[in-house]
Amino acid sequence: MRRGARPGHGRGPVNWLPARVVALRAKVFEKLNGDNAITFPNDQVGPDRFQELYGHPAANGRSRGAGLSDLFWYWLSPGPEVHQEHLEAGPRYDDVARATRSFLAGPAESLSATAGDCTSRVLDEVLTGRVTRVRLRDLMMPIWAEYFYELVFGEPCPRAARDLIVGHATDVVNSLKCTGLRHPARRARLTRYLEQRLADVRHPLPETLSRTEQVHYLQGTYFNTAVVQTSEAMAHLLLALAQHPEVAARLAQNPDDDRYFAHVLDETFRLYPLFGIAHRITTADISLDEQTTFPAGSVLCFNYPVYHATGYANPDEFDPGRWERSTARHAHHIPFGIAANRPCPAWRFSPIAMRAATRVVLRRVTLHSSVTHTRSLPSRGPCLLVRDGPVPSLTPMRVRDRWEDVWRSVVQLVLGTAMVLHARRLRLAGRYFDTHGPQGCPVRH
Numbered sequence: 001m002r003r004g005a006r007p008g009h010g011r012g013p014v015n016w017l018p019a020r021v022v023a024l025r026a027k028v029f030e031k032l033n034g035d036n037a038i039t040f041p042n043d044q045v046g047p048d049r050f051q052e053l054y055g056h057p058a059a060n061g062r063s064r065g066a067g068l069s070d071l072f073w074y075w076l077s078p079g080p081e082v083h084q085e086h087l088e089a090g091p092r093y094d095d096v097a098r099a100t101r102s103f104l105a106g107p108a109e110s111l112s113a114t115a116g117d118c119t120s121r122v123l124d125e126v127l128t129g130r131v132t133r134v135r136l137r138d139l140m141m142p143i144w145a146e147y148f149y150e151l152v153f154g155e156p157c158p159r160a161a162r163d164l165i166v167g168h169a170t171d172v173v174n175s176l177k178c179t180g181l182r183h184p185a186r187r188a189r190l191t192r193y194l195e196q197r198l199a200d201v202r203h204p205l206p207e208t209l210s211r212t213e214q215v216h217y218l219q220g221t222y223f224n225t226a227v228v229q230t231s232e233a234m235a236h237l238l239l240a241l242a243q244h245p246e247v248a249a250r251l252a253q254n255p256d257d258d259r260y261f262a263h264v265l266d267e268t269f270r271l272y273p274l275f276g277i278a279h280r281i282t283t284a285d286i287s288l289d290e291q292t293t294f295p296a297g298s299v300l301c302f303n304y305p306v307y308h309a310t311g312y313a314n315p316d317e318f319d320p321g322r323w324e325r326s327t328a329r330h331a332h333h334i335p336f337g338i339a340a341n342r343p344c345p346a347w348r349f350s351p352i353a354m355r356a357a358t359r360v361v362l363r364r365v366t367l368h369s370s371v372t373h374t375r376s377l378p379s380r381g382p383c384l385l386v387r388d389g390p391v392p393s394l395t396p397m398r399v400r401d402r403w404e405d406v407w408r409s410v411v412q413l414v415l416g417t418a419m420v421l422h423a424r425r426l427r428l429a430g431r432y433f434d435t436h437g438p439q440g441c442p443v444r445h
Contacts, residue, residue: 037068037299039277040307044292047310047332053288054280054302055340061281062086064433066299068279073432074423075176076224077184078191079216081432081440082209084345085225088438089283095206097345100221102203103151104349111349115356118146123364130389132365136238136381137173140231141166143357147230148222154202164190168219169227176228177378178416179408187219194218208440226346229274234354235381236272237265240318241358242367242383247320252362261355263323269335271318272375273304280341305375307332370394371401378408 040054041047053059063069063086073080080086084100087093122143126132145165149157157165168190174180195215198205205214241248247264254260279301286294294300309315311332312322336347344350361367365385372379382397437443 037279037301038294039301039303041303041310045288047307049288050302050307050332051334051338053286053300054334055338056286058282058284058286058296059280059300059341060089061283062088063429064088064438065281065297066279068299069429070427071420071423073428074419074426075172075182076220077428078187079213079220080428082213082217083220083225090439092208092439095208096217099204099206100345103222104345108352111352112356114150115147115353116360118143118150119357119360121146123360127364127385127387130387131392132385134383134385135379136235136383137231137377138380140234141169141227144227144230145169145223147353148226152202152218152222153197153200161193164193165223165227169224169231172224173228173232175419177376178412178419179378181415181419190223191215191219230350230353232274232377233269233350234357235377237268237354237358238361238367239369239373239381239383240268242369243373244318248362248367251358255359255362258355260320261358262351263320265351265354266323266328266333267318267320270308270333272373272377273308273335275304276375278302278304304334307334368394370398372405378412379404
């Protein structure tokens with residue numbers, strides 16, 4: 001099925017309401033951006049210059065001075081001020097980045113084996129019959145909760161700890177997608193657990209952070225961002241395989257064909273990038289040429305889905321074969337950012353772990369789904385896991401997904417608007433930088 005296509009026809013609310021509500025939500029967030037925000041690619045900076053601007057040394061502000069920061073800090077609490085994605089450039093960021101690299105380093109064989117073991121354990125719990133109905137993101141959450149627990153503490157993850165991590169990560173991603181409100185008390189339970197376990201962490205923590213900040217660093221980096229993003233990425237990958245059985249069959253029949261898996265993963269990240277828009281604040285004037293200048297303090301919003309759709313034939317189709325004719329390095333394709341401007345620290349590690357988990361899944365079941373596959377995936381990816389025998393009808397899943405899309409889009413509008421207003425009132429990022437410098441030092445007025 002073509003990306004974004006909806007089964008059925010007609011002009012009822014099932015067909016037009018979700019799109020209208022999504023457009024209205026976009027207007028709400030545009031309003032929050034403020035007048036100094038510019039979204040790319042556009043007529044001024046097109047796709048061919050997108051990475052040039054993205055990688056400019058002065059396009060390196062992360063939170064200070066952007067209206068959007070208050071909202072992201074609100075969603076990522078506790079500890080957004082030490083979240084690696086939102087730290088301003090300088091000694092604190094360098095210290096945190098070093099620590100993160102040490103946790104994510106290791107031989108590929110070890111990283112792969114751990115991912116496979118965690119996937120097998122969770123599937124053993126879940127696969128109790130011939131056909132199992134799941135939401136793929138929910139299926140993946142405990143796998144990656146166990147995985148990152150082992151990376152951080154160097155031991156198998158207890159069930160109680162896994163439940164805390166999954167509860168926290170689910171709460172964060174539901175609020176980010178505006179399908180649920182935040183539950184600070186649920187998040188605080190994980191914070192208290194990590195504070196008790198701080199001495200058991202297997203690598204040195206950033207020395208420039210206080211004890212409380214070190215706890216927040218662990219919670220935000222590994223048990224929020226890492227668990228959420230890897231679960232989202234796997235949900236997109238498995239849902240794409242469920243809807244393209246010929247691709248899944250080729251992977252299952254050739255599990256050691258790493259090149260083809262890389263093409264499938266590149267195509268998944270191209271079509272369903274984990275980030276919709278990344279915002280950067282200019283810390284100095286940027287002059288790309290005589291006609292293109294952005295003053296210091298501009299908020300640059302880089303639209304990944306739009307950029308990833310440019311420069312390709314049939315960009316809305318899921319086609320891993322396109323990477324046999326071109327390379328990701330020279331395409332409009334930056335799933336992990338770019339090296340010139342703080343790329344994602346998991347750029348090496350994620351494909352290794354995801355490949356191992358995918359092999360285990362495809363060895364155990366076949367995947368089947370008829371739902372609409374969108375980048376934001378608010379449905380969490382309904383899917384059937386079939387161990388053997390005939391596949392049940394997918395029509396009930398399709399019908400349910402269409403109606404869920406209607407009420408869920410309304411919920412997203414209401415909850416999203418409520419959280420935008422609450423975030424503006426709390427003004428977490430703005431208040432922090434009113435009293436702290438970019439390196440976290442208190443400012444005396």
